[in-house]
Amino acid sequence: MDKQKIIQLDKENYLPVFARYSIVLSHGEGPYVYDSEGKRYIDFLAGIAVNVLGHAHPKLVAAIAGQAGRMIHCSNLYYTEAQAALAAKLVKLSGLGKVFVGNSGAEANEGAIKLARKYGKTISEEKVEIITAEHSFHGRTLATLTATAQPKYQKGYEPLPGGFRHVPFNDLPALAAAMSGKTCAVFLEPIQGEGGVNVPDRDYLQGVRDLCDKYGALLILDEIQTGIGRTGAMFAYQLYDVKPDIITLAKGLGGGVPIGAFIATDKVAAIFSAGDHGSTFGGNPLACAAANATLAVIEDENILANVTMVGQYLMEKLEFLKDKYPNLINQVRGQGLIVAAGLSRPGRDIVDKCMDYGAIINCTAGDVLRFVPPLIITKSHVDEMTEILDRVLAEEAK
Ligand SMILES: *Cc1c(COP(=O)(O)O)cnc(C)c1O
Numbered sequence: 085m086d087k088q089k090i091i092q093l094d095k096e097n098y099l100p101v102f103a104r105y106s107i108v109l110s111h112g113e114g115p116y117v118y119d120s121e122g123k124r125y126i127d128f129l130a131g132i133a134v135n136v137l138g139h140a141h142p143k144l145v146a147a148i149a150g151q152a153g154r155m156i157h158c159s160n161l162y163y164t165e166a167q168a169a170l171a172a173k174l175v176k177l178s179g180l181g182k183v184f185v186g187n188s189g190a191e192a193n194e195g196a197i198k199l200a201r202k203y204g205k206t207i208s209e210e211k212v213e214i215i216t217a218e219h220s221f222h223g224r225t226l227a228t229l230t231a232t233a234q235p236k237y238q239k240g241y242e243p244l245p246g247g248f249r250h251v252p253f254n255d256l257p258a259l260a261a262a263m264s265g266k267t268c269a270v271f272l273e274p275i276q277g278e279g280g281v282n283v284p285d286r287d288y289l290q291g292v293r294d295l296c297d298k299y300g301a302l303l304i305l306d307e308i309q310t311g312i313g314r315t316g317a318m319f320a321y322q323l324y325d326v327k328p329d330i331i332t333l334a335k336g337l338g339g340g341v342p343i344g345a346f347i348a349t350d351k352v353a354a355i356f357s358a359g360d361h362g363s364t365f366g367g368n369p370l371a372c373a374a375a376n377a378t379l380a381v382i383e384d385e386n387i388l389a390n391v392t393m394v395g396q397y398l399m400e401k402l403e404f405l406k407d408k409y410p411n412l413i414n415q416v417r418g419q420g421l422i423v424a425a426g427l428s429r430p431g432r433d434i435v436d437k438c439m440d441y442g443a444i445i446n447c448t449a450g451d452v453l454r455f456v457p458p459l460i461i462t463k464s465h466v467d468e469m470t471e472i473l474d475r476v477l478a479e480e481a482k
Pocket residue numbers: 188189190191193221222223224273277278306307308309334335
């Protein structure tokens with residue numbers, strides 16, 4: 085089918101909730117994707133921080149194909165080796181106690197919210213409030229869009245579930261003022277992704293931990309975007325030296341296969357018993373095999389060290405562009421390979437032009453260029469992307 089036909093077919097039949105770019109993607113290899121007309125793009129979005137091993141990584145492909153040939157799904161009424169192995173691996177990597185596997189980020193967060201509510205009620209009927217941060221992003225289900233403190237995601241869907249409060253991010257006095265004995269959890273991204281790659285002060289999360297301890301509240305970290313090596317640590321909280329009670333994962337975990345998970349300390353996990361939560365597809369052997377292969381490659385190929393090294397190089401290159409185009413770029417920020425260039429104006433046309441020249445990048449929060457490439461990229465891939473961005477910024481600066 086030709087490109088225009090595919091686009092027309094989609095427009096006629098798919099719910100119009102996505103502002104899509106006018107290309108049809110067909111396949112990928114490593115950090116490159118190809119469109120239906122054979123044009124190649126260097127991919128610095130990676131399916132929105134999902135394809136951590138790039139596209140078509142041979143070990144991931146083999147694991148998926150092998151598992152599909154044995155069994156894709158059998159329900160959670162039975163044990164499988166792939167699920168047991170994944171849970172053991174995630175417990176070991178996180179230092180937490182018990183894992184639940186679902187199918188998406190929002191589903192992981194829903195599970196964490198339910199667990200926090202049940203935890204609160206073990207202490208008092210009133211201990212049900214969950215505090216989240218402005219400019220956060222936690223998903224599109226009713227509870228997670230209520231946790232997401234951005235009106236644009238909530239408008240039109242009222243009445244929203246109760247029991248959520250919002251405070252400014254990276255502001256300990258504001259959090260302290262909002263907390264009380266009614267707080268059952270503080271629920272934050274360690275670095276806000278969709279909200280603009282907002283990196284908190286070094287001691288912020290430690291301060292949040294102290295407040296949670298003071299009020300007997302759980303610290304839930306949404307590591308859906310920052311987890312699985314994105315920041316150069318397996319999980320971002322490891323960089324900030326805090327111990328959360330629950331973390332949630334999704335995006336990078338399956339290397340592209342849909343999967344989400346939450347991990348809780350043994351103490352908190354013990355609040356759930358048989359029948360308290362569930363999922364038909366969650367933790368199926370296909371998704372777990374993909375996650376097991378993804379985590380194995382990250383370890384075996386020393387990917388975390390690569391993220392730190394290449395991430396630093398990407399920040400340096402962007403700093404150089406900031407100095408060259410001070411009227412366009414006002415700040416470069418990030419950690420590992422979640423990096424942003426703050427713009428002095430909306431970024432959508434810069435993204436469009438980069439695409440024309442063969443680089444896929446992303447604009448979030450209106451005026452922030454976000455770079456979340458596969459974690460396997462090298463410095464030369466950074467050069468390739470930043471050369472295109474340089475060319476586009478030169479045209480824009482005219
Ligand atoms: C993407 C994202 C989600 C939502 O994940 P879905 O799989 O789209 O439901 C939640 N939290 C964060 C931090 C995210 O980046």
